[in-house]
Amino acid sequence: MIRSRCTAAVFTAAVCLAFAAGCRRESGGPSNLLPHRDPSLSVERRVEDLLRRMKPVEKFRQLFMIPDDFASDRGWFRDGIFGLQVASQGRAGQDAQRLDYAPGAEARRMAEDINAIQRRFVEESRLGIPIIPFDEALHGLIRSGATAFPQAIGLAATWDAGLMREVAGSIARETRSRGIRQVLSPVVNIARDVRWGRVEETYGEDPYLASRMAAAFAGAFERQGVIATPKHFAANVGDGGRDSYPIHDDERRLREIELPPFRAALAEGGARSIMTSYNSVSGSPASANDRFLNRLLKGEWAFRGFVISDACSVGGSYSLHLTSDSYAESGRQAWESGLDVVFQTAREHAALFNRPILEGRIGQTRLDDAVKRVLRAKMELGLFENPYVDPAEAERLNGSPAHRALARRAAEASIVLLKNKAGLLPLAPRARLAVIGTDAVEARLGGYSGPGNRKSSLLEALRATAANGAAVDYAPGCGRTVPRLRPIDSQHLRTAPGPNGHPGLSAEYFANISLAGEPAARRIDYRVDFHWTFIPPAEGLGTDWYSVRWTGTLIGPVNGPVELGVEAYDGIRLSLDGRPVVDQWAKQTRRTLTQTVRL
Numbered sequence: 001m002i003r004s005r006c007t008a009a010v011f012t013a014a015v016c017l018a019f020a021a022g023c024r025r026e027s028g029g030p031s032n033l034l035p036h037r038d039p040s041l042s043v044e045r046r047v048e049d050l051l052r053r054m055k056p057v058e059k060f061r062q063l064f065m066i067p068d069d070f071a072s073d074r075g076w077f078r079d080g081i082f083g084l085q086v087a088s089q090g091r092a093g094q095d096a097q098r099l100d101y102a103p104g105a106e107a108r109r110m111a112e113d114i115n116a117i118q119r120r121f122v123e124e125s126r127l128g129i130p131i132i133p134f135d136e137a138l139h140g141l142i143r144s145g146a147t148a149f150p151q152a153i154g155l156a157a158t159w160d161a162g163l164m165r166e167v168a169g170s171i172a173r174e175t176r177s178r179g180i181r182q183v184l185s186p187v188v189n190i191a192r193d194v195r196w197g198r199v200e201e202t203y204g205e206d207p208y209l210a211s212r213m214a215a216a217f218a219g220a221f222e223r224q225g226v227i228a229t230p231k232h233f234a235a236n237v238g239d240g241g242r243d244s245y246p247i248h249d250d251e252r253r254l255r256e257i258e259l260p261p262f263r264a265a266l267a268e269g270g271a272r273s274i275m276t277s278y279n280s281v282s283g284s285p286a287s288a289n290d291r292f293l294n295r296l297l298k299g300e301w302a303f304r305g306f307v308i309s310d311a312c313s314v315g316g317s318y319s320l321h322l323t324s325d326s327y328a329e330s331g332r333q334a335w336e337s338g339l340d341v342v343f344q345t346a347r348e349h350a351a352l353f354n355r356p357i358l359e360g361r362i363g364q365t366r367l368d369d370a371v372k373r374v375l376r377a378k379m380e381l382g383l384f385e386n387p388y389v390d391p392a393e394a395e396r397l398n399g400s401p402a403h404r405a406l407a408r409r410a411a412e413a414s415i416v417l418l419k420n421k422a423g424l425l426p427l428a429p430r431a432r433l434a435v436i437g438t439d440a441v442e443a444r445l446g447g448y449s450g451p452g453n454r455k456s457s458l459l460e461a462l463r464a465t466a467a468n469g470a471a472v473d474y475a476p477g478c479g480r481t482v483p484r485l486r487p488i489d490s491q492h493l494r495t496a497p498g499p500n501g502h503p504g505l506s507a508e509y510f511a512n513i514s515l516a517g518e519p520a521a522r523r524i525d526y527r528v529d530f531h532w533t534f535i536p537p538a539e540g541l542g543t544d545w546y547s548v549r550w551t552g553t554l555i556g557p558v559n560g561p562v563e564l565g566v567e568a569y570d571g572i573r574l575s576l577d578g579r580p581v582v583d584q585w586a587k588q589t590r591r592t593l594t595q596t597v598r599l
Contacts, residue, residue, distance in 0.1 A: 039385050046384075047375045050127065051368060055079075058127060059367060060357040062374045063335075064350055065134065065308065065343050070117045080125045082341050082374055083132035083182065086114055087143060103144040103451045107178055107398035110143060111391040114179035118387045129375075130383040132227070134182035138201055138448040139167075140407075141175050141183075145453065147403040151446035152187060152213075154414035156203035161216040167410050168220035170403045175226050177394035181381055182227040184275060185448075188214040188261035189232060195241030200446055207257050211264035218269025225381055230265035232277030232310060234258050234292055244278035254281075263301065272305035272377055276339065278313045278320075284337075285321045287313045288330070293338025306340040306373040312534070314342050314353065319534035319543050332356035336363065340370040399453045430469040435459055436477045485563065485592065487529035494553040495524060505552035509538040513571065515547045525550065547571070556599030565594025 035041055036050035054062075057079050067085040070077065087103070087110065105113060114133050122128050135141060139155065140148040149155070149167050158164070175183060187201040188210055203210040218228035235258045238245025249258065265271045274297065277286040286292065287309045297303045317323045317330035324330045331342060331353035342353050356362050378384065397403070417425070427433075435458070443457040456464075463472045494501030504526035508519035520540035528550055536543055554576070556562070564581060566572045571585040572593055582593045 037384065043376055043379045046379055047372050050129070050375055051371060053127060054371070056358050056360070057354070058129075059371045060350075060354045062129065062371050063341050063357075064353070065132075065341055066347055066349070067345060068347060069113070070120065076347060077121065078125055080121060080127060080129045081131055083134050084117065085134050086110065086117065086180075103142075105143075106145040106395075107143075107174070108391045108395035111178045111389050111394040115388045115391070118179065122387055130378060130387040132182050132378060132381070132383070133178075133180045134184060135175065135180045136185060136448045137171050137175050137183040137221075138185045138187065139446065140171055140450060141178070141180070141398075142448055142450045143178070144451055145398040146174050146450045147171070147399050147407055148445045148449055148452045149407045150411050150414045151200050152203055153191075153200045155410065156209060156213055157416050158410065158413040159209065160413060161212045163410060163413060164213050164216040165220045166406060168217040169224065170406055172221040172224035172226045174394075174398045174403065175221075176224050177389060177397045179389040179394075180226065181383065182229060182273060183221060184229045184231065186214055186217045186228070186230055186265070187232070188230045188265055189236045189277075190257055190261070192237055192257075193239070193241035196237045197241070197243060198237070198447070201448065203261070207260045210261040214261040214265040215268035218265040218271040222270040222272065227273050227305075227377060227381070228265065228269060228271040229273040229275050229308065230262055230269075230271055231275035233262055233274050233286065233297070233307075234277065235281060236277040236279055238279065246283075247279050247281045249281075266301065266303060266305075272380075273308060274303070274305065275308050275310055275343075276313060278310055278316060280321050280323075285313075285317045285323060285334075287339050288317055288323070288333040288337040290337040298338055304373070304376075306370070306377060307338060308341040309334065309339055309343045311343050311345055312349075314339065314344075316534065322543075327352040328355045332361055335370060336366060340373050404453070427470060430471075432471045433462065433466075433473065435462060435472060435474045438476050438479055440474060441476075485565070485567070485594070487527050488554070490526040492555045492557050493527065494555065495551075497553050501553060505550040508549045508551075509541055510547045510549075511541055511545075513545060513547045515549050520546075554599070559599065561596050561598050563594045564597050565592060567592040 034049065036046040036053075038046065061080045062082050065082040065084070069086055070084065087105070118130055118133070121131050135143070139151050140146050147170065149171065155164055155167060172183075186203075187198065189198075189202055190207060190210060191199040191202045191205045203213040214230060218230060221228040235247040235249060235254065237243060238247055262274065266274065276289075276293070279286055281289055281292065284291065293307055297307065314330050314334045315327045317333055318325065318327050324333055334342065335356065344350070344353070357367060440459045441457050443452070443455040443460075445452050445455070459472070459474050466472055490503040493503060493505050495504060495506045496502075502524055504524045505528065507523050507525045508515075509521040509523075510516065511520045521538035523538070530537065532543075534543065537546065537548065564574070564576065566574050566582055567590070569590050570587050572582050572591075573580070573585055574582040574593075576597060581595045581597060584591075584593055
């Protein structure tokens with residue numbers, strides 16, 4: 001066997017020979033390493049050398065990111081991958097767009113886990129290309145042991161970009177200490193409607209303030225060697241606060257209102273990545289929008305970093321926007337329009353998007369440009385030379401007293417008093433306070449939060465600090481939801497009367513909206529509780545223009561009157577023993593229609 005030395009890690013000679021991970025000597029260079037392994041060479045020369053050694057499947061994998069812990073099937077990763085979101089779990093079914101953010105291990109253990117994962121790619125993949133571990137860090141890393149800072153809208157309320165730099169720097173240090181080298185933050189969309197469910201994640205409605213905060217946040221991360229990813233590019237909220245709604249803004253509004261925070265995060269903050277949005281802009285999906293990605297971002301703004309999609313948004317060209325006829329074509333359109341990395345929620349999704357690259361249907365110049373952007377970032381981060389972190393530092397930094405003190409200072413600065421009516425504050429001696437609502441006892445930290453450290457609820461804090469004999473009374477109030485209606489469980493449904501009926505209902509799925517002809521699919525649905533959006537409800541159907549009929553027997557859970565009905569979009573009919581309970585067969589928005597019946 002041939003023995004040689006590696007600068008990044010210690011390899012056995014067998015690994016060096018089998019996987020060509022960069023250990024083989026080559027004459028001519030100062031260090032006699034393969035050029036892409038030689039840190040004395042320019043990044044561009046190293047990138048070019050590595051690119052020419054890559055197979056099409058390896059190029060695709062550098063343009064594909066997923067949540068995964070690499071716990072099994074190590075062979076799947078022999079071709080490498082862009083990066084992984086550790087301690088998160090994606091979904092492959094109807095809710096494929098969603099991610100479950102498990103708190104994960106404490107800081108030291110997570111750093112050890114990421115080191116182990118990184119080592120497998122460096123030592124076991126054919127080319128030894130390290131990954132970019134990525135995560136969410138909107139106002140603190142969303143993992144156990146990390147410090148939670150005020151939500152983004154609260155940080156914006158401080159009007160203090162210097163404080164934002166301190167906060168973001170602390171988050172970045174905790175993040176990097178675990179081996180995470182990219183965050184999918186900040187959210188720099190403008191809050192144009194208070195009904196939008198993601199207003200709390202933004203820096204508010206003022207483009208100037210959002211720009212100052214975006215530049216401060218991104219710059220602090222990039223200085224710590226963690227890639228910032230401003231999102232969602234562009235104009236993620238539509239009229240009425242509708243999330244990911246089609247946008248038809250004119251050029252002036254986009255350039256004066258929506259785009260300045262992105263420009264500031266890139267040009268001033270130095271963000272090396274940007275994430276596209278789910279919506280379309282002027283008829284083109286944001287993840288396949290040549291105008292925004294090629295002409296504006298990479299052309300006019302000369303952006304040298306890489307563009308990633310939001311989770312499962314590339315397939316939206318096929319399932320939501322209807323601008324392509326397959327997932328593979330959605331990927332082709334996205335890459336040709338300037339997207340670089342496809343973000344999906346399961347490794348199985350690779351087969352949906354890899355064919356355009358494996359079959360040579362992406363222009364070679366465009367494909368190589370996307371791969372170069374990723375490789376350049378990995379080399380600039382120093383991952384080829386120093387892919388590992390010190391777990392002891394992660395344990396020391398995460399949730400440290402200094403960071404907790406900064407979080408308190410930021411929280412105090414974020415408080416805004418709108419009005420002090422009749423001099424109510426400060427409270428008079430022996431005041432009596434009424435605290436109403438479950439938020440007072442839940443100590444919720446906001447969207448995209450970790451579990452927090454030694455949290456104190458509002459009620460606990462008020463009672464602990466009540467002075468001068470003040471009394472604090474609490475009542476939960478009505479809560480956030482009213483569980484008045486719930487789906488009927490399978491134990492109360494049968495496909496037929498009597499002992500021969502199976503649990504559930506017999507379902508027939510039709511490729512039309514009139515229940516006409518032969519069904520495209522038949523099956524048993526154990527309960528009628530579906531959320532069909534981007535995924536067709538059955539094989540042979542599209543994402544719209546279908547109808548479904550369920551038939552069977554309802555076994556009354558109680559004797560007497562109950563409220564029975566349907567919650568759905570569009571046409572609804574419900575009959576019981578041949579008698580109509582609901583009959584609203586028309587195109588309509590979501591509604592709940594019920595009648596009181598006796599069972």
